[in-house]
Amino acid sequence: MKRIYIVRHGQTYINRYNKMQGWCDTPLTEDGIAGADKAGETLKNIPFDIAISSDLKRASDTCDIIIKHNVNRDEIQHLATPLFREHFYGYFEGMDTDMAWQMIGGPHGYKTHYDLFKNESIDTATDWIKEADPFHDAENAKEYWHRLDQGFDLISQLDGAENILLVTHGFTIRSIADRFGDFDVSCGPRNASITMMTMTDKQRKVTSYNQMKL
Template identity: 55%
Template sequence: MAKYQIYMVRHGRTWFNRYNKMQGWSDTPLAPDGVEVAKKAAQALKDVDFKAAFSSDARRAIDTCKLIMDANVNADKVQPQKLMEFREQFYGYFEGMNSPEAWFMVGQPHGASTFSEIIAKHSLDATKDFMKEADPFHDAENAEEYWTRLNRGFKKLDEIAKDGDKILLVSHGTTIRSITDRYNAGNFDVTESPQNSSLTMLERDDGFNRVTSYNQMLS
């Protein structure tokens, strides 16, 4: 199996990001400042020899990926593709809700009132399990469902990656944070969310993941 690098970029800032609303499988377009920060990321990454480019199937990720690849040295060789496996976590009933309100409802039964407090007292995976538990429909993804989906995505990347490849993957804040938390090779502080259009680097070697940098701002 190949050893390759994944350049994980969070999408540009959206309208729901601006309003601090839960945005998992729901989707809002990039806000004007989100387009601008994505263009800055594109300039910072323009000389990276990407052999493939992927995004989740959310419009905010697709648009960010296109902005980056349109400026890339391999723009005429690499066509961005969608991988639904790298969608954001599904928040079920809580989609579109005010974020602090949602996390208060999810965390209170477990002695925590904010997202960061749930992580500190329990774990990042616990935020997923607690959310499914609090969802009156139980539609939200728990940790097992979430990681089963992401692992399918990594296996799809393995099918196309060759030794030494650099692959662009535009995904989402909680997804990048969760991957960093699970495969943390640098003691990165995942209580801090990756910023919009920031870069997180992951090395994948023979099916094993290792995050080597987290939340680097691109300008």
């Protein structure tokens, strides 16, 4: 059985300014670096066999910070891959978050993303993002999961890797928890929070969500 420690990247400037951040990227703030350090301390005694992150710099940098704290830091290979990038928001990249979600959820009767996520699946929200994008560049659920499933297939092929660090993004962790767990995902994972997932040949299961401690 593989144990996957899924960490959301530390706070970025766009997070601080409450803007949509998918494939666009900004650096970690001082608080973001401190959060990554804290996650590293929390996970330091987990002997990671490999570390995987999104190839976006905010996730890759967070992963490197966590690795520096780890008992296996001298042996851990860090694989950065676009397969675990955040959802691509298309037209909404960089837009004020509340304004964007009003445009996405408004036509369906939702004024806030909290109300939307409380009542609809994440996959439905993902489809609505592409629907509301005037360019239709944003990923829909089918496109998004085609990419993420390739990432999980990659993990499943890592023979001998039992403890895996995965550093990715808020909407992605929310999507994983919604599909493979039974959690209230109306509140997204906090920066540098830890979500636990187990994987066998037959099952993927999220066992805890949005925790700051193990």
